[in-house]
Amino acid sequence: DAKTTQPNSMESNEEEPVHLPCNHSTISGTDYIHWYRQLPSQGPEYVIHGLTSNVNNRMASLAIAEDRKSSTLILHRATLRDAAVYYCILRATGNQFYFGTGTSLTVIP
């Protein structure tokens, strides 16, 4: 099972951009990179995913390294509602999501 490594915690000031890193040096060619976030007492929420190219959606951007061994989730302007645990997950077709311990993001007003 491909593993990911994330910092345990990060802080950001409100309305500042946030860059959440993830290392996945054992990624295989068929693994998609997914990001989910989880607020306390709620189920995980989809944020974004990609395979090789950078991706943008209304919530965030995903920057994928050329060798795909790392990626960065970018929140362009952090709000207090973005405070959550962010999980970086690798998933191949037919496989389940393997969550690590994630990064706990604190947003400072």
Added chain:
Amino acid sequence: DAGVTQSPTHLIKTRGQHVTLRCSPISGHKSVSWYQQVLGQGPQFIFQYYEKEERGRGNFPDRFSARQFPNYSSELNVNALLLGDSALYLCASSLDPGGGTEAFFGQGTRLTVV
């Protein structure tokens, strides 16, 4: 649109009892997965079903079982409950088990074993 619904939301059981947790996926979704989340940790995979067939099983004892019905809803059963089974049980649904397919999670069932 209704999201993934799980029932019950909270449950208290005694050691040795049996429990059944239920999940209704988003309409049109044929894949359902179950996860266990112990306090302070990330969700751990238990089962994956697609088109009513088991497609994957995590490292959980045989006390854990599941099934998917013709309408794609699913049940997770746990027998002979232990204190360590206390956790948030999450259900996720997706269109298919493709690697590039996003999953939608329910709010979970909080199981407390006393």
